Structure formats: structure tokens, C-alpha cells
Amino acid sequence: MSQLKNDRYLRALLRQPVDVTPVWMMRQAGRYLPEYRQLRGEAGDFMALCTNPELACEVTLQPLRRFELDAAILFSDILTIPDAMGLGLYFEAGEGPKFERPLTSMADIQKLPNFDPEVELKYVMDAVRTIRKNIDDQVPLIGFSGSPWTLATYMIEGGSSKAFTKIKKMAFSEPQALHLLLDKLADSVIFYLNAQIAAGAQSVMVFDTWGGVLSPSAYKEFSLQYMHKIVDGLTRENEGRKVPVTLFTKNGGMWLESIAATGCDGVGLDWTIDIREAKQRVGDKVALQGNMDPSMLYAPAERIEQEVQTILAGFGVGDGHVFNLGHGIHLDVPPENAKVFIDAVHKYSAQYHR
């Protein structure tokens, strides 16, 4: 068993005592860093970085050299699974991810092939192994996947969406087709995340970016049910250590009780919920991750520090808080503002951990 030099992140997710609140940022490896932009320019494009384990490792480690982060997160895309299923992922400038062959029918869904994470997505597992070799046990490595519902939105819409017309048409008029897809995706996510864990990911996170566009009952039926299945199917211990799992549904603040009831270790919060309220509602069951508005990183240093203190005071005394932004860091944030944020979490949180 490797000896992690800093295990605050894992301890906080398991609601064990820590000296200060751990902090990381969604999309901490990314375009706001000049060293990332340079490497991406050299590599050619985003997928060239993702599919090259050495480059993915380098990009994953870049923010750790600048900031006192308490976790690293695998540099990859949430849409690797549908790509491995043959849908043909590509990126168009300024348009976000797209698929060459989106799903249009039950027949398409029935024909979806199985895949082996160590074959079709070997580049991801190699990236995990390369990062673990190079990170030198400084901090834990987080693996991740998109949620079945979120993956399905891209697979059926063919890309990003505003109204989610096609998938909702399917959900409301052909639910058995969508359930077949979601169930296949849940199995695939389990397979994929367990492979990441076997390769060395020390915690995993499921990103349900689009669960919040559903009604409460549709959320339970089409998104949460399948995340629950994933939680049940994950490897929860490896290398002699617990492997905590975090679920994050953007705009899911009203459904925290249901999310916490899946048996996950941590629940991610976006910035539209007061963390004080979230702790009152589910803080006895799960750790909470969040939840500063990423746009606060545009503010002057004093304002950022003030917001960090407000959120820390909201969570209050106790363990089980991983500080994070409520969503990914914006690409035009000055890196020095990210440093102010990260340092402030450590500086002001000691008083809440005795």
C-alpha cells in the first residue's frame, strides 16, 4: 500500500478528521493555465491530449505545481464511453462535443457494442497508471465518468443541447428504449470506473451535468436510478484503502436527500444551494463537496477570500467538507485568482477542524 503524503481529500469524503479543509477545482487542468494552452497547441487538439497518456499525465499534474491542491483529477473527457461504443466523438471549434452517429432509435440502442475499458479505452487506463507513477503519492488521484443520463443526452441529441428535445421525446414517448440505453450505460460506467480504480484512481466521481433539466420524478426514473446502480457496482476498497465515490448533479440541490440515499460517500453541490442548508439536510449521511460560484474567481482577492470564509462558516465546525467550485473553473480566470481561492480555503478553515 502506497503512503499518501496528503490524504485530506479522501479523509474528508469519509467524514474523518482533517487539519484543514481539502480543496480542488473542477477543470483545474485546463485552458485558464498558460502552460496547458501551450501543450494543447503543440498537441493539436483536446482529444490528442486525452489519448496520449504522457500528455494527459503532464496536463493533470500542471495545476499541482502551481497550487496547494489536495487532489488531482484525471485529464479526460466525459464522453469517452460513447466514443468507445462507436458514436464518433469530435469537437467543433466553439460548439462543444458532437457525435458523428447519434442514436435515433431502439434499433440503434440494441446494436450498441460492449467494449473493454482496457482495450478501447486503454489510453485512459494508461493515463491513470502514468499519473500514479509520476504523482509520487503527493495527493490522491480522482477518476471520473459522466452519468448515464448525461451521456445519453449527448448520444441522442448528437451534441450539446438547450431544450433536450430529442431525449425528452424518447423519455416521454418511448421510455423502454431510453431505459435500455441507460441500463447499458450504467453497466459500462461501472466497468469503466472499476477499471480506473484498478489502474490506480483513488476516488471516483460521477458527473450528472444534465440531471437538473428533469422534473423530480423524471430525475429519479432516468438519472438517479442509474447512478444508484453504479454506486452499488463500484469497487469501494483498493490498495488497502477505501475508494470514496462522489455524485454530482448540477441543479440537483432540491434532491440532495435522494442522492445521499444512494450510498455514495460525497455529494457535489453547485453554487445555487446554501451549504449550511445542505449540511442540515444530508450532512449526517454524506460528505459535501462545493460550492463557490466559479464566477467569483473574477472578483478581487478580498472578495474571493470573503466568499471562502462565508462558505466555510456555512458548513461550520466538523469534518466532511471538500471545498470546490460549484462547477468547472472558467477559461478566462487569472491563475493568480485560483491561487487566492485555494490558499484561502486552507488559511481560514483550520479553525473549523479541532
Place this chain on the structure above:
Amino acid sequence: MSQLKNDRYLRALLRQPVDVTPVWMMRQAGRYLPEYRQLRGEAGDFMALCTNPELACEVTLQPLRRFELDAAILFSDILTIPDAMGLGLYFEAGEGPKFERPLTSMADIQKLPNFDPEVELKYVMDAVRTIRKNIDDQVPLIGFSGSPWTLATYMIEGGSSKAFTKIKKMAFSEPQALHLLLDKLADSVIFYLNAQIAAGAQSVMVFDTWGGVLSPSAYKEFSLQYMHKIVDGLTRENEGRKVPVTLFTKNGGMWLESIAATGCDGVGLDWTIDIREAKQRVGDKVALQGNMDPSMLYAPAERIEQEVQTILAGFGVGDGHVFNLGHGIHLDVPPENAKVFIDAVHKYSAQYHR
């Protein structure tokens, strides 16, 4: 005092007894109707319809000829106020509304001119008067405005936005400038809605489309505070009848208590909250409007009817419910599906009103 033939909508908002639950649809006058598309094609564009009182009246009345709706809503745009302030509203195909001269500084905000709704926005008041003349007291006419925060997002971003970068930068680094703008807008909205009421609007609604992108404390500071000011400043009785006011914040389900505490009559719900929960939380203070997912109108008739029944059962026995979609009807919904929805509300709701 005119004698309304159908005053269910007004009575429900005042939580008075009704025979069946009233129903209308946000954007009920719009592109999903072939007769609308024809008139818009003839007129040239969207603003040509808005600024011509006869055409705006015709478009407002079109859905009433097809469906048993319990209210009409003025056909207009939420961005008329910034246009009257000189920002130069225009529409680019597929891009949504834009402004030629967005606000970039405190100086821009200080220079914003006052306007007189009966001069610069006389076309709106003429539309209200024309509709009232032609609607023949069948159902009440709803007037509306965007909320100060929502108007400000377009005025500062220059159009639609995903991350709201510019306005959040201002909110977090130059809050006094934004507060000056929001206060001016609140005064303008009061002036504008009171003019609509004087011209004949029998109820008014404030659309806070973008309040839900804020944190709870920022929502209170930058959006709700100014809607509260508007509620306090509105004419609440006219033509010998109460003029109910409804506030709608999209993605505001977590903040219903605060919204209800403004003293408004009705609170609009999007589809991400269970109406049963909403009624438990604030049903003793306000009426509730909502809340079927507009995408449910893509479903087969039986599924639409089933969803209507679920929502009616969720609200349960009692008054104070205006049935609506949780947001605007999508432009590619078949009109016959809207009819199924509207008829189902009347058909299945009688049992809840005794």
C-alpha cells in the same frame, strides 16, 4: 367595471374558489401556431409584430380561438425597457436578442435616460388597449415585464449568455454600479407595469428568467430585492378589482419561501420542483402557477393526460393553483398536443374543487 365572463385565473391567484383549475401557457401566442407563423411572415419579423398594436392584438388572441384558455397574455418582448432606454434591441436569426450598445461601465449606467411608458413604449400600451377592446371580457389579460436582474443580464452581456461572465464580474467587483442599474430598472418596471395596468392589464407577471444562475445570497441581493421593490410599488387594484401579481424565477425552487415573502399573489414554478412540496412550503401564503415540463407536450396524448393528473393530485384539493407549463411552450410542439393538455386540466381538476 367590466364583467369578466371567465375570471378563474384571477380568482385562483387570489386563492378564491373556482370550479376547475385555470390554465394558460407561457408563450401561448407563438411559433408553434401556424396562424402565428403566417402573420409573422407577412409582418416581416418579431419586433414588427410587437410594435404594431393591431398585429400584437391579433397574435395575442390567436390561441384563444383554438383552446379553452383561462387567460390571455400580452404579446410583447421582455426587453422592451432596455430598448426604450436606447440600447438598440435587435434579433439575429438563431441567436436570440442582442443589444447594439450594451452597458460596460458605471458611466454608461449613470447616463441611462428615463423614459415614459406612454411615449417610448406607447406601442405596448396601445396593444394592451386594443386587446382589451377586442377580447370582449372573455378572459383576463396578463401584462408582464422581465425582472431587473434578468433585464440587466442582457443589457450588460449584450445578449443571451451561458456563463454570465460580464454581469457577474460587475456583481462581484463593482456591486455599487450593478445596484444602481438594478434600482433604476426596478423603478422602470414599476412605471411600465403600472402603465400596463392603467391601460387594461388585469394581472401582471415578472419573469426572472436568469435569477437561478445566482447563489442564494446573490439571488437575494441582486434579484429578489428588486422584485420585492416592484411588488411594493405596483397598483394592486383597478377597475374595482384586485390586480394579482405573479413572480417567476426559473430554477428558483429552493427559494420559494423568500419569493412568497415579497407579498406577491402568485409564485411561478418551473418543472424541477414537485408542486406537492411547493404547496407544503408556501401554499398558505401564495397561489402557485405551474408546473408541467414543456417537453411533455412531445408525448402521446395519454402520457400528457397522465402527467396533468399527477400534477393536479400533487397540488391536491384546494384553491390557489393556476396550471401552466414550467416554461414557454416549445416552437415545434403540435398544437393538438397543447389542446390535449389544456382540456385535460379542466377535465381532471373539477374533483379537486368542491
